Amino acid sequence: MRLTGLIIVLMLACAPWAQAASVEPSIDQSRQWFEQARKALDKNNMESFHKLKAQLEDYPLTPYLNIWHARNELKQGRDASIASVLEQHADVPESINLRIAWIEDLAKRGQWTKISVLLEKHSSDIRRVPEISMMAHWHMGARDTALLQFSQRWINGKQVSDFSHDLEQYWLKQGHPTKAERWVRIETFVHQGKWSKAKKEAHKLPKTEQDWLEHWRQVQKHPEEKLADWPTAIAAAPSRLILDDGLKRLARQDPLKAWN
Secondary structure, eight states, X not given: OHHHHHHHHHHHHHHHHHHHHXXXXXXXHHHHXXXXXXXXXXXXXXXXXXXXXXXXXXXXXXXXXXXXXXXXXXXXXOOTTHHHHHHHTTTSTHHHHHHHHHHHHHHHTTOHHHHHHHHHHOGGGGGTSHHHHHHHHHHTTOHHHHHHHHHHHHHTTOOOOGGGHHHHHHHHHTTOSOHHHHHHHHHXXXXXXXXXXXXXXXXXXXXXXXXXXXXXXXXXXSHHXXXXXXXXXXXXXXXXXXXXXXXXXXXXXXXXHHHO
């Protein structure tokens, strides 16, 4: 009797554990549900998505489903839940992509105040959306800062989006680009090996200065020969740029000749 009673007690004690083990999904099962939920979201099958996600409350990758869901909502013009999703999953790397997508969407809708608040809170995003940051300064009244940033982007050969059109026109009316800025932009293209862009930019310079771009290219190919046969009529601005580049290239070949 004692043995029978002990067995019954043990069976009763183990019953909850056995039941829990039978209910709790395995890692493989959870992984399968996660993949199914992701595919359902991609196909916009929201009923299936929500049903599967409800079974993944404790799965460590479930926050990604919430973030991807918010991203899909944004694509459909709904952003009401994004702020709470970002706050809830701030430690998930994927949340950065969601926030950047939101900032880009806000820029298209002209929501510059919201953008300024987000960029002030997440200053590291400025390097991810430099043009949007520049335009936020412009629309929020910091015009001198925006002009300086536009000049920097221009001389670095960066592309400008359509929503920067008003700032670009204002920049042009302020006398930009200056000749010095144009030469720095040309220098940027030359060092990147983008000679076609450099030539296109040089066409807007006086003819006497356009000729020096070809001389620069020859200096890059034959630095010793072209530096020794230096034209005396070269303009001041390209002279510094071409000499600097040519001497550095010659120094890599023969430091003593470059020094002499």
